[in-house]
Amino acid sequence: KSAECNTKDIKFKDTDWTLDGEKAILDANKVDKSVVVEIIRISDFIRNPIFFINDDFPGELKQGGLGDCWFLAALAAIEDFPRVIKSIAVARDEINGIYGFVFFIKNNWVGTIVDDYVFVKQNGHYYFSECTCRRETWASLLEKAYAKVYGGYEKLKGGHVGEAFENLSGQTRVVYNCSDILTSQTKKDALWESLLGRMNHHIGFGCETYPKPSNGVNKGPDGLILGHVYSVIRAVRFKxxxxxxxxxxxxxxxWAHAEFTLSWNDKDTISWKPGYATKLQHSLDDDGSFFMTYDDFLTHFKRIESCAFQFAGECYEVFSDPLDFPDRKQTITHDKLPPVVYIYHSFTG
Known part of the structure; x- marks a missing residue:
């Protein structure tokens, strides 16, 4: 496509999947036309757009006018894993507006390409998702590519963060019911030590709040949005x-705003003593990121979903209970992993 565009001296346009067609928006009347100005190339309304401003630290994203918090929460959970995002965004020609992505859909890796046309609102913002710095385009274009392989933007309304993790990684999600974890201190400790403590090692986490009640209340007394999905950024022990x-x-x-309002919320001056935010490298602005205690986390969220993002050439340790002699046979199973080599060793003493 790039060569063809260069030869013809034109930018790429995906004529098979245009934003004004039924394939992209199944019901165009559901797009709020009072705030949408036009469908336009990013380069025509953003000055000097770029996919990543910093290759090592993809910029934070913000959800737009689509109920795909489950997908965007998954993306936000892996923002600190630039290698993961680059493994999904496999090719791009920013001059000609061509972007290639791969997703793991129905047990197969599916490749797709999109152009850089987007819905734009009257205020100059994207109608769907955008990065908090609008010059940075990775989130908007990745969401567009995901909508394309899913059959349209509307198909992204509602879902589980674990499904998005699977589509982004090719791995299998793990689901934890918070009410079950709370029944046992052993389970709480195991989740913290084995999973949350390894969050920075290419393991993505998302969490879902309890559903909205029948009266339609959108926000709980704790400030959390009901029926909503959040990203888990990190877990820390702080003294x-x-x-x-x-x-x-x-x-x-x-959403990049609307935060938790109980203990350790960003306005809690009792918990946040001077200097604490600096030590934790945390902004107390209303930017959507907030801390909560581990117990509050398990109490106020309904469930957690996680997924490991693995790459060929990396080493992973597998721990198991000792085997009783003389039974020396042990079975290790895996599914949808890259080619791997297992090294088994044992010792006595």
Whole structure:
């Protein structure tokens, strides 16, 4: 496509999947036309757009006028894993507006290409998702490509974050019901030590709130949006002055605003003593990111979904209970992984 565009001296346009066609928007009347000005190339309304401003740190995203928090929460959870995003966004020609992506859909890797046409609102923002710095385009274009392989933007309304993780990684999600974890201190400790503590090692986490009640209330008394999906950014042990260590979980709302309002919320001056935010490298602005205690995290969210993002050439440790002699046979199973080599060793003593 790039060569063809260069030869003809034209930019790429995906004529098979245009934003004004039924394939992209199944019901165009559901797009709020009062705020949409036009369908336009990113380069025609954003000055000097770029896919990544910083290749090592993809910019934060913000959800737009589509109920795909489950997908955007998955993307936000892996923002700190640039290698993961680059493995999905496999090719691009920004001059000609051509972007190639791959997703794991129905047990197969599916490739697709999109152009850089987007819906634009009257205020100059994208109608669907965008990065908090609008010059950065990766989130908008990745969402567009995902909508294309899913059959349209409307197909992205409602879903589970674990499904998005699977589509982005080719791996299998793990689901934890928070009410079950809370029944056992052993389970709480195991989840913290084995999973949340390894969050920075290419493991993505998302969490879902409880559904909206029949009266249609959108926000709970804790400030969390009901029936919504959040990203889990990190888990830390923090030692406040003259106090015991506290287990904290940083969570992010893909709306990029509307935060938790109980203990350790960004306006909680009792918890946030001077200097704490600097130590935790956390902004107290209303940007959608907030901390909460581990217990509050398990209490106020309904379930957690996680997925490992694995690459060929990397090493992963597998721990198991010791095998009783003389039974030396052990079975390790895997599915949808890259080619791997298992090294088995044992010791006595």
């Amino acid at each position: 406040p002055s003259n106090a015991l260590n506290v287990q904290l979980v940083e969570v992010r709302n893909p």
